[in-house]
Amino acid sequence: MTEKQIVVLGAGYAGLAAATRAGKRGRVTLVAPEARLLHRIRQHETAAGHPEHRPALTEVLRGRAVRHIAARATELDLAGRKVLLDNGDALAYDTLVYALGSRTARLGVPGADEHAYTAERAAEVAERLRTADRPGTVAVVGGGATGIELAAELAEAHPGWTVRLVAADRVGGWFSAKGHDHVHRVLRGLGVGIDEHSAVTAVDAGGLTTTAGRIPADLVVWAASMEPHPLAAEAGLAVNPAGQAIVDDHLRSVSHPEVHVVGDAAEVTVPGTGTLRMGCATALPQGQYVGKLIAGRTDKPFAFRYVVQCLSLGRRDGLVQLIHGDDSMRAGALTGAAGRVIKAAILKSVVLSLR
Missing domain, CATH: 3.50.50.100 (FAD/NAD(P)-binding domain)
Structure with missing residues (x-):
């Protein structure tokens, strides 16, 4: 476990939850440009001018074996199992957690x-x-x-x-x-x-x-509406028409099982529940699950009910x-x-x- 190179892309709800849990038993590298949690579900408060509630990543990661690199992933070399960053570095991985989430879609509307x-x-x-x-x-x-x-x-x-x-x-x-x-x-x-x-x-x-x-x-x-980050599709992960990576019941890419995809970036279908919608309510438990899976604390398929x-x-x-x-x-x-x-x-x- 400690010898594996585990890389998590994204410090949203899913990415942080995965990193903190995997970081209890193994060394993890977290790649995200932010120094603080974005906390998307409180953005309406920020827009209105209220004080922000955005904990520092150092506080969220405290006590975990997680190294934070303040950079953006620009390219995935799936064959070589490397992540290229905007600071010029390349990170090798044995296990990758792709949690780059989604962004507001402008839907091609002029202006x-x-x-x-x-x-x-x-x-x-x-x-x-x-x-x-x-x-x-x-x-x-x-x-x-x-x-x-x-x-x-x-x-x-x-x-x-x-x-x-x-x-x-x-x-x-x-x-x-x-x-x-x-x-x-x-x-x-x-x-x-x-x-x-x-x-x-x-x-x-x-x-x-x-x-x-x-x-x-x-x-x-x-x-x-929201749209997933385009890097998964650009890299060659199997994706649905919307650009979400298609995963199995352990939230592994169906085309590249060494890559776990969680949160808004993934198309997750759970028996008896259906295909999950984007949002914190579904992203957080996915991140928690994958972190435990990587740490060897579970081997059961992902389960979820609203x-x-x-x-x-x-x-x-x-x-x-x-x-x-x-x-x-x-x-x-x-x-x-x-x-x-x-x-x-x-x-x-x-x-x-x-x-």
């Missing part, structure tokens, strides 16, 4: 690259709002969980601004009737304008062009949607202060779970 801030640029959004000469209109694009949380947080933190949530489909349409209605009630109570069935076809300096008409905006925050879906709706409200193990909706949901308290507890538990 999105130039005029929209993705959720990953949350700190820049906060700075734009802080330094603006006067309040204006913020258009948040995307009716999924990230878009909903961003719209609610921005509206509550910046009441002088007009916030509009623009979605190609229904906002929160996947929730139960109770969950869906609560999301809309809270958003409207915060003054958020909801533009549903309004697919964005172009972005420019003055706002959005959509299939339902023009939406003027001084600031566009892009929170549409428990809840949850949203922050500003500082004082939240939604905890009850679901079945296969991610389908139950009728019940916890809302209001109770939903917010539970979501806050889950946020805190995520960092603790990384170790």
Whole structure:
């Protein structure tokens, strides 16, 4: 175990969880440019200007035999079992954990690259709002969980601004009737304008062009669907049409079994549960599992069942949607202060779970 060269790419939820567990019994090299956890599920708070909760990687990795290299992986030599880095180095590996995750997809919409801030640029959004000469209109694009949380947080933190949530489909349409209605009630109570069935076809300096008409905006925050990092496909790992690596029941690449792929970068299908969606709720347990597998603490196939879906709706409200193990909706949901308290507890538990 100690002689094997174990390399983990990515310091998100899956990558860190794998590194800390594998690092209990073997030496691990973690490759990631960040000095702190990105903590994607709190980016809406950062965008609103609230203090960041991003623990240093040194603290998360404390007490583990993990060496952190602050660099980016630029190429995978799968035949030679090497990772090429942007600092010019090449790392050999016996076992590779690929956990480069996903990024916000701009979907090829003209002008999105130039005029929209993705959720990953949350700190820049906060700075734009802080330094603006006067309040204006913020258009948040995307009716999924990230878009909903961003719209609610921005509206509550910046009441002088007009916030509009623009979605190609229904906002929160996947929730139960109770969950869906609560999301809309809270958003409207915060003054958020909801533009549903309004697919964005172009972005420019003055706002959005959509299939339902023009939406003027001084600031566009892009929170549409996610896409996996392209390195897996570029390197030659077997991937699905979306670019996610296809893995077996031990989360090993079906084309290169010495490579484990975890988190948003992987297409993971669990019997009785189905194909897992992207997100912290699925990435973290995958990382924990692979770390234990590498450390020899398990040899069982990966198993997973869903428990809840949850949203922050500003500082004082939240939604905890009850679901079945296969991610389908139950009728019940916890809302209001109770939903917010539970979501806050889950946020805190995520960092603790990384170790």
